[in-house]
Amino acid sequence: EIEYQADILRSLGGRPGEPRLEVWTTPDDEKKAGELLAGAGLASGEMLIALAPGAAWEYRRWPAERFVAVGRWLQETYGARILILAGKAEEAVAGEIEKGLLPGRTINLAGRTTIREMAAVLKSCRYFLGNDSGPMHVAVAAGVSVVGLFGPGDYVRFRPWGPSHAVVHLGL
Numbered sequence: 414e415i416e417y418q419a420d421i422l423r424s425l426g427g428r429p430g431e432p433r434l435e436v437w438t439t440p441d442d443e444k445k446a447g448e449l450l451a452g453a454g455l456a457s458g459e460m461l462i463a464l465a466p467g468a469a470w471e472y473r474r475w476p477a478e479r480f481v482a483v484g485r486w487l488q489e490t491y492g493a494r495i496l497i498l499a500g501k502a503e504e505a506v507a508g509e510i511e512k513g514l515l516p517g518r519t520i521n522l523a524g525r526t527t528i529r530e531m532a533a534v535l536k537s538c539r540y541f542l543g544n545d546s547g548p549m550h551v552a553v554a555a556g557v558s559v560v561g562l563f564g565p566g567d568y569v570r571f572r573p574w575g576p577s578h579a580v581v582h583l584g585l
Contacts, residue, residue: 436532436554445526446533453520455537460493461520463535463552465543466510467503473545475562477506481513483542488515496538498531498548499523 419429438446455461464484468474487493495514499507500523507523526534531548532555535541541552541559549561558577565583 434550434554436529436551438529438533438536442527442529442533445530446537449522449525449530449534450520450537454517455494455520460491461496461538462487462493463496463498463538463541463543463548463557464510465498465541465546465548465552466506467499467548468544468546473564473566474506475544475564477509478513480510480542484510484514484519488518493518495519496534497521497523498526498534498543 415432415434419432422429450461462484464480466474466477466480484495488495495518497507497510497519504523507521511519511521522531522534528547528551532551535552535555535557538552538555538557541549541557543549543552543559543562545561545563545566549559552559563583
């Protein structure tokens with residue numbers, strides 16, 4: 414999509430710069446993010462990894478039990494703190510994932526942030542694992558290394574943009 418938009422600008426005589434995603438947060442967004450993470454007991458320097466189980470269409474969602482399996486492995490193998498990000502509509506699946514993860518090593522923010530607050534929280538994460546969804550692109554814009562999960566859909570066109578990201582896809 415970014416390449417497509419840059420081509421349109423070039424055809425109109427424009428000279429787009431280096432294409433990259435950006436997100437702008439306010440001091441209030443940063444303050445809220447800090448409060449949410451501090452309230453969850455996140456210590457400075459802890460490895461924080463975001464999981465985003467939501468997607469606009471159910472068939473684009475990786476099963477909750479797989480998020481649990483990966484999250485548990487990250488917690489047990491690397492001592493990671495897991496941050497669950499989801500909208501209000503995905504609070505149930507976020508709760509299901511939270512129940513399968515280690516208590517005290519999991520922060521569930523489902524339905525508790527605006528998009529910009531989510532971006533501010535993501536700035537504290539080392540990695541992001543999530544479905545083909547808006548939060549995946551917000552994570553890229555926030556500077557987080559992303560693994561995007563794609564089932565059906567055009568992963569080449571809608572992949573996380575940039576060199577420090579990866580895609581897992583089924584090729585459907």
